[in-house]
Amino acid sequence: MQDKESVCLPSICMSIPTTTRRPLIASIADRFGRKVAFYTLWVSLVIAVALQSFGRTWQSWLVAKLFSGFGVGSVQFMTGMYMTEIAPSRIRGFLLIFYSAWYGIGQLCASLALKVSNDARPLDYLTPVYTEWAMIVSHSPRLSTSGSY
Numbered sequence: 001m002q003d004k005e006s007v008c009l010p011s012i013c014m015s016i017p018t019t020t021r022r023p024l025i026a027s028i029a030d031r032f033g034r035k036v037a038f039y040t041l042w043v044s045l046v047i048a049v050a051l052q053s054f055g056r057t058w059q060s061w062l063v064a065k066l067f068s069g070f071g072v073g074s075v076q077f078m079t080g081m082y083m084t085e086i087a088p089s090r091i092r093g094f095l096l097i098f099y100s101a102w103y104g105i106g107q108l109c110a111s112l113a114l115k116v117s118n119d120a121r122p123l124d125y126l127t128p129v130y131t132e133w134a135m136i137v138s139h140s141p142r143l144s145t146s147g148s149y
Helices: 004-013 015-020 022-032 034-054 058-086 092-120 126-138 141-146
Strands: none
Touching (some): 004 058, 015 058, 022 058, 034 126, 058 092, 092 126
């Protein structure tokens, strides 16, 4: 990545599929069920992290951010839908607000972690990317449904 424009473009483009692809994941969940939809968003995030881990051009990062945006939008849609389907009616609102609060706290913690990482090693941008693999593996659908971690 040589110039400022090629660094900013992938990050800007991440918000496009976050909002525009929600109808796609909704139709997948409607037609094939939640399980297929969760696998779809997980595969999307695996592709995004793989492209970020191994891609060294701004074009590969752009595609990674598009997949990542799709995954993030899918998580935001699927989590709310899943919680409202399985939660008892008396606590649904609480759970949705609780999820939103923790989502915001997670964003704050991620920003702080990236700031600390950047202050310690400004040129090491891959270590935070590599840590995403731990989240991907620990949240894999197969591992989550097997009951053993």
